Amino acid sequence: MNRTIKSFLYPYAIWIAIMIVIPFFLIFFYSITQSRPDSPAIFRFTLKHYREFFKTENINILSKSVLLAVETTVLCLLLGYPAAWIIAKTKANVQNVILLLFILPMWINMLLRTYAWQVILGRTGILYTDAAVVIGMIYNFIPFMVLPIYTAITKIDKSLIEAANDLGANSKEAFLKVVFPLSMPGVVTGIVMVFLPAVSSFAIPRLLGGGQYVLIGNLIEKQFYLLNNWNFGSAISVILMILILISMRFMKKSGEMGGKGGAIPW
Amino acid sequence: METSEIKSTSYTVNKIKSYNQGSVKSNKPLIEIINLSKEFDGEIVLKEINLTIKENEFLTLLGPSGCGKTTILRILAGFVSPTNGDILFEGKSILNLPPNKRQVNTVFQRYALFPHLNVFENIAFGLRLKKKKDDEIVAKVKQMLRLVKLEGFESRNVNSLSGGQQQRVAIARALVNEPKVLLLDEPLAALDLKLRQEMQYELKEMQRETGITFIYVTHDQEEALTMSDTIVVMNSGLIQQVGTPIDIYNEPKNRFVANFIGESNIIPGQMVADYKVRFENQIFDCVDRGFHPNEPIDVVIRPEDLLIVDKDSAPLVGVVDSVIFKGVHYEICVIVNGREYVIHTTKSARIGDVVGLTVEPENIHVMEVEGVGNE
Numbered sequence: 001m002n003r004t005i006k007s008f009l010y011p012y013a014i015w016i017a018i019m020i021v022i023p024f025f026l027i028f029f030y031s032i033t034q035s036r037p038d039s040p041a042i043f044r045f046t047l048k049h050y051r052e053f054f055k056t057e058n059i060n061i062l063s064k065s066v067l068l069a070v071e072t073t074v075l076c077l078l079l080g081y082p083a084a085w086i087i088a089k090t091k092a093n094v095q096n097v098i099l100l101l102f103i104l105p106m107w108i109n110m111l112l113r114t115y116a117w118q119v120i121l122g123r124t125g126i127l128y129t130d131a132a133v134v135i136g137m138i139y140n141f142i143p144f145m146v147l148p149i150y151t152a153i154t155k156i157d158k159s160l161i162e163a164a165n166d167l168g169a170n171s172k173e174a175f176l177k178v179v180f181p182l183s184m185p186g187v188v189t190g191i192v193m194v195f196l197p198a199v200s201s202f203a204i205p206r207l208l209g210g211g212q213y214v215l216i217g218n219l220i221e222k223q224f225y226l227l228n229n230w231n232f233g234s235a236i237s238v239i240l241m242i243l244i245l246i247s248m249r250f251m252k253k254s255g256e257m258g259g260k261g262g263a264i265p266w
Numbered sequence: 267m268e269t270s271e272i273k274s275t276s277y278t279v280n281k282i283k284s285y286n287q288g289s290v291k292s293n294k295p296l297i298e299i300i301n302l303s304k305e306f307d308g309e310i311v312l313k314e315i316n317l318t319i320k321e322n323e324f325l326t327l328l329g330p331s332g333c334g335k336t337t338i339l340r341i342l343a344g345f346v347s348p349t350n351g352d353i354l355f356e357g358k359s360i361l362n363l364p365p366n367k368r369q370v371n372t373v374f375q376r377y378a379l380f381p382h383l384n385v386f387e388n389i390a391f392g393l394r395l396k397k398k399k400d401d402e403i404v405a406k407v408k409q410m411l412r413l414v415k416l417e418g419f420e421s422r423n424v425n426s427l428s429g430g431q432q433q434r435v436a437i438a439r440a441l442v443n444e445p446k447v448l449l450l451d452e453p454l455a456a457l458d459l460k461l462r463q464e465m466q467y468e469l470k471e472m473q474r475e476t477g478i479t480f481i482y483v484t485h486d487q488e489e490a491l492t493m494s495d496t497i498v499v500m501n502s503g504l505i506q507q508v509g510t511p512i513d514i515y516n517e518p519k520n521r522f523v524a525n526f527i528g529e530s531n532i533i534p535g536q537m538v539a540d541y542k543v544r545f546e547n548q549i550f551d552c553v554d555r556g557f558h559p560n561e562p563i564d565v566v567i568r569p570e571d572l573l574i575v576d577k578d579s580a581p582l583v584g585v586v587d588s589v590i591f592k593g594v595h596y597e598i599c600v601i602v603n604g605r606e607y608v609i610h611t612t613k614s615a616r617i618g619d620v621v622g623l624t625v626e627p628e629n630i631h632v633m634e635v636e637g638v639g640n641e
Contacts, residue, residue, distance in 0.1 A: 162343075166370075
């Protein structure tokens with residue numbers, strides 16, 4: 001790569017170092033140490049925070065979080081794929097309007113939108129249930145499913161669909177054998193982009209699930225803000241991170257089997 | 267990969283020897299194109315095209331880009347419907363059939379191979395749709411891979427193949443369905459010169475082996491002359507001339523065809539009588555007849571048919587204006603009466619020399635003058 005072009009990367013590299021790499025090591029450091037309550041500078045190494053996590057109540061919270069995130073992701077995919085397909089099929093000028101409608105709500109703060117859902121769901125009587133949390137998450141995260149799938153579908157060369165028809169495929173067969181497999185990179189990206197924020201979300205479950213509603217994100221938040229137990233909070237964060245890394249690896253593999261190379265950036 | 271390309275080269279050399287020996291053609295019409303017209307947003311792309319395509323024929327639609335040749339191909343494949351006219355396939359109209367129900371297959375210009383499938387699955391695509399048995403699919407795909415000389419490439423990713431190999435997969439993917447007609451849309455345009463020439467012979471050979479009618483679209487006149495049984499020269503949505511490569515080359519019907527197929531010297535003249543033509547104020551013997559006495563005509567002389575001779579005995583005398591070495595021949599420009607003549611000859615000449623030019627009667631081609639735009 002050209003040297004001058006390379007130098008444009010430095011600001012971003014510095015940003016990454018300060019905002020991502022250093023905090024990451026701090027979290028990891030907190031998760032394996034225990035400081036004296038009176039003087040935080042004196043600490044000892046320990047794995048007790050990890051041991052503490054593997055208590056039934058915490059595992060229950062984790063599995064409930066994963067379950068709700070999976071439900072959200074699956075529903076986003078089922079709703080989002082046809083939407084992306086229809087958008088990609090419409091005329092170019094109509095396409096832009098529909099895409100704008102998808103993106104428009106994102107211009108409003110997520111918390112405000114979730115407060116609005118609090119009012120709406122309060123009237124229907126399902127506020128403070130799992131369903132309310134899932135509805136709120138789908139509403140917030142579905143653009144992250146639709147947009148990558150839409151992009152993947154529009155990138156498919158039209159002549160590939162013609163080739164499938166030419167070789168004897170009707171439109172349903174052409175979709176199943178060509179369009180869907182080739183849109184897999186978009187599907188994988190969409191799943192990751194929805195699953196990640198869904199599994200670690202804490203604002204939506206608190207607002208739509210109620211004050212006593214605890215998902216893994218709320219558990220972490222509680223350690224930092226309420227209980228001032230940064231070490232245990234860090235340990236849960238690390239565990240969640242490992243879980244996400246494993247599932248992303250898995251997704252990337254299945255994406256490669258489907259399309260050509262996943263769209264996950266690594 | 268390396269070995270397969272070497273193999274295919276030696277194969278080509280062997281085939282060139284047996285090339286041009288001709289083959290038996292049936293005269294049964296397979297496709298009849300009747301009064302076919304197409305407009306895109308008010309712009310006329312095809313104007314009342316009439317064309318009959320015979321069984322086992324290698325037919326080339328030749329013309330500059332935008333002449334409508336690809337549109338004819340896409341109408342035949344079913345991707346585009348015509349504004350007017352009809353297409354009969356074995357006597358029956360196919361305009362209402364969707365592409366997947368037509369007995370034609372297409373080799374696309376940029377191959378359009380399925381990137382998520384390997385070579386085997388790309389070729390097997392059509393057979394799998396027809397729900398053929400696995401062992402039959404394996405046998406047929408293997409046979410196709412042999413035909414296109416890609417044995418052992420079954421599990422290769424199509425993106426890892428070279429342009430020429432992708433081209434072969436595209437041909438195999440179409441031919442494995444045993445179509446009545448194979449449509450080829452400038453399939454060699456993306457290949458380099460040497461590979462293109464090699465593939466020309468191989469395509470012709472495949473056509474002969476399989477007995478399938480090939481309809482080939484190209485803007486490359488050399489490609490058309492090399493491979494075709496019949497050439498259809500097109501320009502601005504109209505058929506200019508239909509004929510064998512030799513007819514088209516030797517007896518171009520008009521200036522467009524004469525200029526598009528190879529280089530030519532086009533000289534205005536008059537038909538004095540049958541077998542007598544006058545141009546450059548000289549009377550020449552020729553082999554054309556049937557014109558009105560003194561009818562104005564255009565004379566076409568190919569550069570290789572003009573002979574440089576001694577100036578004292580020659581009908582035409584001129585001055586050498588330029589000499590360019592072209593490898594096999596020299597391209598020499600001679601100015602006669604202010605008109606430039608291009609000559610291809612193996613003998614060189616010096617710039618400024620006064621030379622004589624002559625031409626054999628059978629190499630003088632007379633064509634009717636078009637209404638407007640004459641010199």
